[in-house]
Amino acid sequence: MAASTLTSRILLDRIPFTATIPSNAEKVASVLLAAHCCPRCVLRFLGVRDRTIHNSFVDLTNDWAAPHRVDDKAAIKSETSVEDTKAIGEQAVKKLKVEKEDVPLSKGRTCAACLGLLHCDHKAIGRGALDIFHQQKYKLAVQNQTFVISTRLPSQLAIRQRSYQLLLAHELGESLPVVNDQTAAEAKPLIEVKEILKYLLADAYAEVSGLAFDANSPFSVSVHFEHKETEEEYKFLTEIPDAEFKVKKTRQKGIIVVNGISYEKITRAAEKLSYEHFRGASMCPPPPVANPVVLVKTELLHIPIYVAGRYLKLERHISNSPWVIGGNRMTEHSVEEFVAGRVDEFFRVDAHKFYSSGREDADVLMLGRGRPYYLELINPRRVEATPAEMAALQAQINEEADKKVGARNMQIISKEETKVLKDAADTKSKSYTTLVKLASPVPLEALTKLSQITNLEVKQQNPTRVPRRADLMRDKLIETLHVYPSVPLSNPSDLTDEVRVDLRTSAGTYVKEFMHGDNGRTKPCLKDLLEVEWAKVLELDVVEVHLDWPKEIQEDGAGGAASTDA
Template identity: 30%
Template sequence: MQFCFEMDQETWKKAFATFCPRCVVRLFCHDWKVLKMSEKDIVNFLAENNDEQIETSFLEIEQRRSLQVTELQNGNGDEMNATTDFLCISCLGILMTPFLEDCSQKVAETVANDNYTFNRFQCFYFLPHQLFVSDKVSQDTAKQLFGANAVENEAHDVKEIFKILMEPLVTAKLKVPRSIDANFEIAINISHREAEKKVLPVMKSKSPRSFTHGKGKHPAKRLKPLDGVSIAQVKHAISKISVEELREMSSSLSQPCKVEAIQLNHSSVYVGGRYNKYSRTLPQTPWIIDGKRKLENSVQEFLGGPIKDAFRADGYNFSSSGREDVDVRMLGTGRPYLIELINPRFPSVPQAKILEIEKKINEQTSDISSSGLQIVSKTDCKRLKEGEEEKTKSYYALCRFIHPPRQTQLEKLGQLKDLTDVEIKQTTPVRVLHRRPLAVRIRTIHKISLRGFDDNKQFFKLELSTQAGTYIKEFVHSDFGRTSPSLRDFVDADVDIIELDVQSVDVVWPPGFK
């Protein structure tokens, strides 16, 4: 590794006037040991390896700079930052100590403000596109200054160095380690507004073809970065435009990069349980028709609200193993459900606290209840949906003969218990035809048994056990003959359904419950 450069003092002075010390070494060599040093140590290091004079040159430049700053401060304070503050044309300031300090401080403040609990973190960095331009320009400048041989052909990426420099600073402030599989994510967005205004439009006019949209299916819907162009587009444009032109367009830049935004996100936490519904006027999910709410409450909101509050999440997604109609009760052991908590501030709620939440859910209404509530792992979530189509479900249905039954029809009703595993063909019911494709689905009725009559033998109660996905109401009244055979065919009479209760949904959920 060479740390000795054959350059005269004038060249060193020029180098320090153009680049920050870290970028000077970045363009010369790959050694991480040097790159990680503080700016002062880098200058010392160069002086030791080359000429003592280097340090003097650097200090001289520094001094001249601060002198200018003071002069300007006396004149017009506002312009201080705008014009004379030194700007490394290579890293646009982001590799310089004050910026690194400032950025890590802002991260610490944002995290403290939002009050997350976490024990590991990971960082994502979004850096301005102008860095690609300045990198190409500064490598060329370096070659002119120091001679083509002295400069490394492939200098380390500014982003790579920035990440490595930031990590110890952030870790020290947050007091927890960084880990690539951490659930807590910090996204640091650094922008260079001046370049977006001054350089980008020029690039667009010089190489307009670089910025056209791809031929994707929905180019307009693709996620776009802040300034509306992608890295690939900028890189393409850079390859099409000459270095001189790039230098020309970025020469007027005077401001350093800025920390635009720091976004925090904790990955989702999943909570599972089973719910019962005792009301015939409560929908499972908010019932909205033409933008208007039909009913005030829903199972989803009764469950999701308190859970979301306890985890201090931004929002939640509710899913369950099947669903029941608004006028159908969910009895027995309940229906399995899952709630995904989005961006929880307090992700590791202890089980004792979760039982308290469940108690709160059950106290707010007599229309629903929840049991078995617990945190479930993401891999277990698949089990909920797997059971949806194959598993057995059982129901109680209160039915009626439309006309007073004849003896033969009553006998047929009694014989229903002899049927086992009858296959029926269900054409998509009219009731759901607006949201499901038209198809004939084969479903199995495992068992039907008569559970009782009223005094006139006009009303009767059936217990049915069927394959999941069977439309029970349609099985009873035949849905204009679209479900066949139906109960009407088996009993040879016009029958209708009055009330339906789901008795059991046979899925083991939450994992290990009961």
């Protein structure tokens, strides 16, 4: 069927009698067809959202949009019936006739409402997405072979949607009953282009891929469309005070960028305007368009998955994460790089985020069971791994770390399980051992007395070595304290100026500062408690993070962490 022969009656006859449409739907369809609307957009404005009906309109819509060659005069007459003339007025019809004469008859038509989104080749888009799926080697979960559709559409669709709403209200007025018992003047567009587009794309991708559509799927197919021909239509809104629409222009790398033209903002501005506003700007009905939208990008995205474990740091001068100042690396290695590098490679991710239960300084060891951490893996192409595969991955990390860093208990966890680590940030405690040099020798009796203290309350102001943190006074707790000579004394009456301090503290305690006092910013401190002029930390090791997370995994020699005896 040529586009020129499509009438409102033919279109309505294709709608099943079970569908609910307005009583004067034929008038509505006549106005919309005369104003360059495709059949599927007519369905939208009639309140039809049934995807089965929209799918059944594929041939009618394609015929409407297809290139065709007919006699000029016959084309104009058939495009504007007597009924259409009554619906939109003689002047509007004359304008439409001129516009049709300006468009070569051999060229396909583009819907002025959806800009071609509802009559493009949706299966071709689906096949393109499937090609990307295979190229990037996505491997979805065995129990979740699903997808969801995500779209990024031209914001000017909001202007055209409002324009058609005002056109219908003006031409048909209160005589148009619509679904949900609203009159035409009260009604807002019930069905947006994006809703129907998602149906069409979902059905197309499901057919070519064999996956099932699921609105809650962790895997999305995202499509981004642009329409250069109409991208500046928002400008008329800036010239009408009632729209209260303002944009901001900035220059980025020599290119002018316009901010503030989102779909939502344009919708709010357009809804403030009347038919007269739109008509005065020659935007009602919307001007016809010569070309359809362009598919700019197709992206596939899987929601993050999470890999947790515990790490040990067995050499000093290794930072928790890459430590870079002024473009210069302060340490050669980091725990994050040792652990995450192979994980990223195995799950084929775009990027990762590394979270640990606190972090030790670069010159501090992390011993014992290790420090809990998890990796948030962004857009993984692989989302599952067997326990044996995780053990092999862990073993590979440990082998390549060469006893500088050790990984243990590596496992895939859910997003909900990450909350345990986050919630414990302010409640967990840690145990340390530290070697301290004192300004002057002290007797064993003083050390023994100090070791009897429990639950010592300490006030710590932000350390001078951590300038980027807010300079607040924080209350901390030294839960247990054991101070003894670093080398056993041969005589109990001997003095010592080098001590070993084992302590368990509340979360966030700055242990080095508790030893030397940080020029009075930590009170009390070991220096003051032993009544010496100064105390210097020679070595500090974390021996336990008291958090039983993630779950322990029975490890054999293949996947076990490097020994803390190394």
